[in-house]
Amino acid sequence: MPNLVVPKDNYEIGKFGLMRKQYLKNHRRILFVNLLTSGKLNEHPYEIDQVTNERMGFLTKQMAKSEGVTEQLRAKNQLLWVQKMNSIRNRVGKIIREELIYN
DSSP states (O other): OOOOOOOOOOOOOOOOHHHHHHHHHHOOOHHHHHHHTTTTTTHHHHHHHHHHHHHHHHHHHHHHHHHHHHHHHHHOOHHHHHHHHHHHHOOOOHHIIIIIIIO
């Protein structure tokens, strides 16, 4: 019987890190157990969360720029700006989930 010790690292795992952890638990069981036994079960989702948040910010800015969603649009027609930004965030979230969470 291995002597497992719970690591004392305090990682604040966000939405995407929790999604990754749940995905590993349900669909990639061997990797989940390997991370658990190596003491990196919280470190891995934390790193994924950090990467996804950076990538989400980058992709959101890039898509907003390419689609002409600017501060001028926000000042001129706030409702349209919100609609376009929500659409961009939804598409970026889908990209993030496919590339980093469920991979």
